[in-house]
Amino acid sequence: MKSITIMINNTEAVKKFVNILSRYDYDMDLRSGRYVVDAKSILGIFSLDLNRPVVLEVHADECDDLIGDIKPFIAE
Numbered sequence: 001m002k003s004i005t006i007m008i009n010n011t012e013a014v015k016k017f018v019n020i021l022s023r024y025d026y027d028m029d030l031r032s033g034r035y036v037v038d039a040k041s042i043l044g045i046f047s048l049d050l051n052r053p054v055v056l057e058v059h060a061d062e063c064d065d066l067i068g069d070i071k072p073f074i075a076e
Contacts, residue, residue, distance in 0.1 A: 002058045004067065007075040009050050018042050020069050027059040 008017050021028055021040050028039035032054045037044030039056055048054055053075040058066060067074075 006073040
């Protein structure tokens with residue numbers, strides 16, 4: 001499993017983010033504090049506090065291609 005801190009703070013960013021994730025077969029979750037939602041669910045993402053970074057948890061061993069695609073969303 002790989003954990004990546006990301007920032008998606010507006011509606012358009014959420015839409016782009018979900019479109020990218022939906023191209024991959026990996027199981028992925030977003031975690032914000034104690035809340036965990038399906039990372040491919042737009043409604044699930046909007047239930048999180050998007051004013052702060054969230055953690056994307058990818059349940060796959062090798063996901064370098066995904067990381068390259070979501071580079072603009074990765075929080076430094």
